[in-house]
Amino acid sequence: xxxxxxxxxxxxxxxxxxxxxxxxxxxxxxxxxxxxxxxxxxxxxxxxxxxxxxxxxxxxxxxxxxxxxxxxxxxxxxxxxxxxxxxxxxxxxxxxxxxxxxxxxxxxxxxxxxxxxxxxxxxxxxxxxxxxxxxxxxxxxxxxxxxxxxxxxxxxxxxxxxxxxxxxxxxxxxxxxxxxxxxxxxxxxxxxxxxxxxxxxxxxxxxxxxxxxxx
Numbered sequence: 001x002x003x004x005x006x007x008x009x010x011x012x013x014x015x016x017x018x019x020x021x022x023x024x025x026x027x028x029x030x031x032x033x034x035x036x037x038x039x040x041x042x043x044x045x046x047x048x049x050x051x052x053x054x055x056x057x058x059x060x061x062x063x064x065x066x067x068x069x070x071x072x073x074x075x076x077x078x079x080x081x082x083x084x085x086x087x088x089x090x091x092x093x094x095x096x097x098x099x100x101x102x103x104x105x106x107x108x109x110x111x112x113x114x115x116x117x118x119x120x121x122x123x124x125x126x127x128x129x130x131x132x133x134x135x136x137x138x139x140x141x142x143x144x145x146x147x148x149x150x151x152x153x154x155x156x157x158x159x160x161x162x163x164x165x166x167x168x169x170x171x172x173x174x175x176x177x178x179x180x181x182x183x184x185x186x187x188x189x190x191x192x193x194x195x196x197x198x199x200x201x202x203x204x205x206x207x208x209x210x211x212x213x214x215x
Contacts, residue, residue: 003028003057005046008087012080021076023084025091028057028068031101034108035067035092036060036209039085041113041138046072049195055206056110064214067099073115081118081141089126106130108213113194117141121149130155133212135205136162136194139171147178158184159212163192163201187212 009022024046038053040046047054047070057068071088089107096105108131111119116137123129132153137160139146150158160175162168175186189204196205 008091024072026070028061029099030067032066033100033102033105035105037107037109038070039111039115040073041115042075044073046070060209085118110209114138120146124149124152131213132158134160136166139168150178151180154181157182160186162188164188164190165193
């Protein structure tokens with residue numbers, strides 16, 4: 001089915017001041033009750049650089065036949081890192097019949113950078129989230145919160161994927177040492193930086209969900 005773009009709008013409050021917020025959502029519906037949710041880094045667009053998230057959605061639907069929801073991740077403030085992801089998950093819950101043609105779903109998350117860090121912190125609160133693929137998670141947003149969140153996650157498994165040139169590569173072993181209720185698999189891609197730059201990096205980024213969330 002064709003992709004449909006929508007916009008989520010809401011209001012946040014900071015120091016007594018109301019702030020109008022919005023993010024873009026793209027829906028690739030199927031009859032499958034499995035949903036891939038792609039979460040970019042801070043200020044990441046719904047389609048991504050060179051349409052990488054759109055290409056991921058098309059590839060995953062063709063090869064796996066699942067529904068896909070893509071979101072943008074605009075910066076609101078340093079006090080509202082979680083808001084975008086929570087709003088996207090709320091949107092999925094409310095609109096399940098138009099995404100999966102059913103009333104229940106299993107969500108698998110592919111998240112990058114700040115998006116990965118926040119997803120790691122809060123995914124445990126959502127029992128419908130079963131698998132996590134965290135790509136170059138921005139540990140500067142709080143490694144202790146990331147470790148706590150992942151330790152409470154009760155889905156099926158967690159995969160952490162780092163490029164060897166990522167600034168936070170030294171934290172990769174921290175993930176292996178988390179006392180988690182589910183398996184945590186860590187992988188390092190040699191020669192890959194934080195943004196998966198270059199043709200080879202882009203190819204590996206686009207292939208990541210098929211390689212780690214559907215095996």
